[in-house]
Amino acid sequence: MSKLGLIEDLKARGLIAQTTSEEELVKHLDAGCVTLYCGFDPTADSLHLGHLVPLLMLKRFQDYGHRPIALVGGATGLIGDPSFKAQERQLNSAEVVQEWSSCLKHQISQFIEFNDDGGAILANNYDWTASVDVLSFLRDIGKHFTVNKMISKESVKQRIDRDGEGISFTEFTYQILQSYDYQKLNEMYDCTLQIGGSDQWGNITGGIELVRRMNGKSVHALTLPLITKSDGTKFGKTEGGAVWLDPKKTSPYAFYQFWLQTPDADVYRFLKFFTFLSVDQIDQIERQDKEREGRPEAQRILAEEVTRLVHSEEALVAARRITEALFSGDHSSLDANDYAQLQLDGLPASAVPAELAELPLTTLLTEAGVATSGKQVKDALQRSAVFINDQVCSLDQNMSAVSLFTKDNARFGRYFLVKLGKKKHHLFYLVP
RNA sequence: GGUGAGGUUCCCGAGUGGCCAAAGGGAUCAGACUGUAAAUCUGACGCGCGAGCUUCGGUGGUUCGAAUCCACCCCUCACCA
Numbered sequence: 001m002s003k004l005g006l007i008e009d010l011k012a013r014g015l016i017a018q019t020t021s022e023e024e025l026v027k028h029l030d031a032g033c034v035t036l037y038c039g040f041d042p043t044a045d046s047l048h049l050g051h052l053v054p055l056l057m058l059k060r061f062q063d064y065g066h067r068p069i070a071l072v073g074g075a076t077g078l079i080g081d082p083s084f085k086a087q088e089r090q091l092n093s094a095e096v097v098q099e100w101s102s103c104l105k106h107q108i109s110q111f112i113e114f115n116d117d118g119g120a121i122l123a124n125n126y127d128w129t130a131s132v133d134v135l136s137f138l139r140d141i142g143k144h145f146t147v148n149k150m151i152s153k154e155s156v157k158q159r160i161d162r163d164g165e166g167i168s169f170t171e172f173t174y175q176i177l178q179s180y181d182y183q184k185l186n187e188m189y190d191c192t193l194q195i196g197g198s199d200q201w202g203n204i205t206g207g208i209e210l211v212r213r214m215n216g217k218s219v220h221a222l223t224l225p226l227i228t229k230s231d232g233t234k235f236g237k238t239e240g241g242a243v244w245l246d247p248k249k250t251s252p253y254a255f256y257q258f259w260l261q262t263p264d265a266d267v268y269r270f271l272k273f274f275t276f277l278s279v280d281q282i283d284q285i286e287r288q289d290k291e292r293e294g295r296p297e298a299q300r301i302l303a304e305e306v307t308r309l310v311h312s313e314e315a316l317v318a319a320r321r322i323t324e325a326l327f328s329g330d331h332s333s334l335d336a337n338d339y340a341q342l343q344l345d346g347l348p349a350s351a352v353p354a355e356l357a358e359l360p361l362t363t364l365l366t367e368a369g370v371a372t373s374g375k376q377v378k379d380a381l382q383r384s385a386v387f388i389n390d391q392v393c394s395l396d397q398n399m400s401a402v403s404l405f406t407k408d409n410a411r412f413g414r415y416f417l418v419k420l421g422k423k424k425h426h427l428f429y430l431v432p
Numbered sequence: 433g434g435u436g437a438g439g440u441u442c443c444c445g446a447g448u449g450g451c452c453a454a455a456g457g458g459a460u461c462a463g464a465c466u467g468u469a470a471a472u473c474u475g476a477c478g479c480g481c482g483a484g485c486u487u488c489g490g491u492g493g494u495u496c497g498a499a500u501c502c503a504c505c506c507c508u509c510a511c512c513a
Contacts, residue, residue, distance in 0.1 A: 088508095166508070166509065230470085231470080231471095233458095233459070234459090237459095237460095239460070239461070257468080260468065261468060261469075262469080263469050263470060264467095264469050264470065265469085265470065266469095267469085294467070295467040295469085296467085296469080299467095299468090299469075323468090326468095327468065360480095360481045360482095361481085362480085362481060363480090363481085371461080372460095372461085373461095373477090373478090373479075373480095374479080374480065374481075375461095375476070375477070375478095375479080375480085376461055376462075376476080376477085377481095378476090378481075379461075379462055379463090379475075379476050379477085380461085380462055380463090381481095382462090382463095382475090382476090383462055383463045383464095383475080383476095384463085385462060385463070395481085398481050399481060399482095420462085421461080421462060421463090422462090422468060423468055
């Protein structure tokens with residue numbers, strides 16, 4: 001069985017939304033090592049799940065012998081991409097963008113092999129954009145763009161056509177900046193392919209044209225589909241907001257849990273998007289799940305693969321350890337060391353406050369981050385969905401935190417495993 | 433600069449003097465059912481354990497009483513200049 005061609009494999013995974021002439025792209029990729037890039041704008045201090053697919057895509061290319069450039073948008077991040085955004089965005093300060101840029105840089109470098117000889121490249125468009133003066137920008141770059149074309153792009157159309165919205169010149173200029181990146185990278189590194197989300201098509205083709213005009217080169221584009229969920233809700237969100245790649249923002253345990261809860265209707269597609277398992281392997285998993293009936297294996301495999309990929313084998317082991325301890329239904333098997341380990345493994349944990357007398361459970365749990373408001377805790381209490389060390393708590397006990405969190409009730413004189421609903425767990429411990 | 437239309441709770445979107453913490457939908461959370469899935473049904477959904485407290489772009493005003501009326505201001509959009 002011979003290895004699929006890169007483009008064939010990507011197609012089989014459903015990872016291609018659009019490309020420039022596929023025939024030429026395939027030929028180009030077959031001809032040797034191609035340098036390609038994908039940009040990531042610093043819109044937060046960490047990448048999130050939405051960035052994972054393009055990031056993995058760079059890796060897929062690298063695995064096929066190509067050279068990826070991960071571009072951090074230190075400059076474009078100062079402007080804000082208007083593509084398919086309904087509203088003008090708030091500008092972040094230069095310091096903040098700077099700070100976030102270095103966060104992303106650090107994060108990306110953990111994903112892709114960056115070594116000197118022919119390895120991947122990490123770049124920042126601030127390096128070549130910041131020093132361009134206005135007049136040069138307008139004369140040398142701006143002259144290649146017609147406003148007619150810029151406003152006809154689908155990505156800014158709703159901002160221009162729709163009543164009640166507008167677009168500032170600042171954001172409107174974004175597509176020129178991104179085009180300039182492509183031109184620069186082509187010039188500096190002979191970069192001939194840009195990849196990005198399907199919303200980037202307009203920006204990318206702008207770049208292709210600029211490269212042709214300024215460098216006289218014909219370059220390529222490939223976009224990835226937007227990841228959708230079968231129920232129509234947004235992918236990559238949990239109660240706490242986005243799922244981050246930074247383990248300090250989303251713990252490996254929470255990350256693992258996120259994938260474990262993937263709906264059946266999405267799980268095989270996600271395996272193709274987010275793992276390096278071959279399409280054949282994934283199809284086989286799907287077949288076996290169907291034959292077996294009952295609970296599928298796919299979610300577990302997906303969670304394991306992606307957690308290992310984004311975090312590490314150790315983080316995965318820890319996440320599984322917590323999961324097993326919490327969801328096996330029997331906490332009595334845990335010994336004192338296990339509790340300590342749960343905390344080390346990243347199960348959310350807090351100290352029991354010293355002053356409990358005046359503290360309702362609602363406040364206690366909200367402050368610990370188990371729920372976002374007292375109302376939620378109250379609702380859960382009312383429905384018998386709050387457990388402390390497997391003991392149900394009622395609404396009457398809301399004010400009785402003192403008698404619940406006693407040394408006598410604690411496991412090993414120290415620990416309280418609090419459960420809210422079926423999935424939220426939190427470890428409280430007494431401070432001696 | 434002129435004219436017109438707008439700014440409502442996470443989002444969309446009703447509400448034009450008391451019955452409004454504000455219809456409806458979406459999202460979200462919890463319960464039942466399940467497989468830590470989906471679908472369905474139920475409940476919650478500004479904050480607070482509670483008494484109660486704080487909201488409808490901003491500031492003042494009218495009124496016993498304002499999201500609703502008045503004045504000024506800020507912001508957005510459209511058309512005109």
